Amino acid sequence: MEYRKIKDLEKEGDTTQDDIEESHKKSLIASTSTMSGIGGSSANLSKWKLKSMVTIALTVLTSSQAILIVWSKRAGKYEYSVTTANFSVEALKCALSFAALLRTWNIEGVTEDNRLKMSWDEVNVYPIPAALYLVKNLLQYYIFAYVDAPAYQILKNLNIISTGVLYRIILKKKLSEVQWAAFIVLCAGCTTAQLNPSSDHVLQTPFQGWVMAIVMALLSGFAGVYTEAIIKKRPSRNINVQNFWLYVFGMIFNAIAILTQDFDAVMNQGFFHGYSLITACMILNHALSGIAVSMVMKYADNIVKVYSTSVAMILTAVVSVFLFGFHLSLAFFLGTTVVSVSIYLHSIGKPQR
């Protein structure tokens, strides 16, 4: 697999192989102290605090993201081009990472771990997640020939399963039996919470629709797990350097998307046509959540990311009740119960060593 390629390249390098092993040890220690919160040393405790902080940030940002989307739809302002918005998000993330780096250089000076320059051997895997997301986003246009929007919403929960499976296969990290069971009920619980009268359409999905949905789930899961592999490969490397390169390639691939899909519109109407205050808020929010995802990959893992996104989905629904007068269904309560128990099971079901 691709992750093996990273490992093989490492061996040709200098000290980075030890880095990986060091990282494995650290993550073992971290996973013991995490979730339960009963860390041993103060180093574990501060790592646990960092992990909790980035996870909470991701949860809050993701839930406010969905609320901003509903808000912008309600305001009827959805006239901007999605590809230019995506490009702006990548550019903003890149700028923010660079700003953080400037600050670090001022304080610590330029070191081996925080300098921007990377060897080709290290940087050549950075375009892969962005490329995978581009393919996934292109597929998204075609899947609607086979499934309608409510069914697609349901099928997206396959991401949970694909992330778990690829996490196990590619990163070779173990989940206990209880944690696997928790992950399956998490997927069922999230889907249950999103049930609405048109959800049953998903049962009429034709074979091609299922195949595309599964391929998209695998692409998305693979991109996430691969990002974690890249970021965890050199734990000592400053996260802002890693982010900078990830987002540079994000900009490049989103530029390709603009050229292939929205070139005429951008040429005729301008890059920022249809942007409003709310569009700017959404771009800022997406940029911050993107950075939070990277932080979760660095200090936690894809499993924590999936749980965080699931909790965000529930928070969004609850907040929408107050903001937009949404009604919560019985299915939502049942799904929320199942998701909550899943989180509990994940935390008590740590693998025995």
Next chain:
Amino acid sequence: MEYRKIKDLEKEGDTTQDDIEESHKKSLIASTSTMSGIGGSSANLSKWKLKSMVTIALTVLTSSQAILIVWSKRAGKYEYSVTTANFSVEALKCALSFAALLRTWNIEGVTEDNRLKMSWDEVNVYPIPAALYLVKNLLQYYIFAYVDAPAYQILKNLNIISTGVLYRIILKKKLSEVQWAAFIVLCAGCTTAQLNPSSDHVLQTPFQGWVMAIVMALLSGFAGVYTEAIIKKRPSRNINVQNFWLYVFGMIFNAIAILTQDFDAVMNQGFFHGYSLITACMILNHALSGIAVSMVMKYADNIVKVYSTSVAMILTAVVSVFLFGFHLSLAFFLGTTVVSVSIYLHSIGKPQR
């Protein structure tokens, strides 16, 4: 609580206290070998076989019971009086237990454990489950003033939680953290599988409706747990003797129900008015499932009974697809997934000793 009363009475008796302790030891051994199926000695294995057999019998009988009800409704034959049918079920169970006893006496002769005569101290708790069911059935008439039929169907799943809680409190048997979590998702999963477009009515249930639903769940859970306490109190006592006395009191309490509710109808139209072949099948099925419930109480426990009933609910729906052309909803698949994972979690989550 009432169970303490049983224990106190025991102490005044002779050897039965040892019986209880013996039973606790046996059930500990049984619970180790059970579910996993990896029994130690051959005694454990045969106990495990017995437990599996009665559980499968209960599951099959319960699911065919629901199918018979649908069938009888479809055939439009629902004109018989429910109270006389309930009485007939108790009478048939009583007769079957007595027939089984006659056979035992022929083979083994009359012993201390299989003789019909019981001391007043032992028999005086036998009416309690039947009395509890009577109160619950009477309440059932009043709850419909506050909740409609689909909402009632949903609220009945509270039985699962009440059984778990009372099992813990009254029988003082421990479930592990994982098993508790499994039990909560079982309740959510069963409810999810039964969701239909009118299920959301349950969210409009007024306060009185909730109180009555919870009281009914507690009565039903208490009756189940109390029956287990009675049957397990003297493990050496022949199950048919125990059943005989339980069903004698069942007959008495159902006779009271006939007198108070259907006396005029029975007097004018006769006891068996409106009975058909399908009614007879239903009565036979109910009688056999009732005996299977007793067997599960003797050789397994209330938790196994709840899981068995949940699986029966799923089997009923699947069989109904073929028999009556029912459509399965997405909610059904999600609920079934959650129930299946719950069964898995219950089996791997045995309490550590």
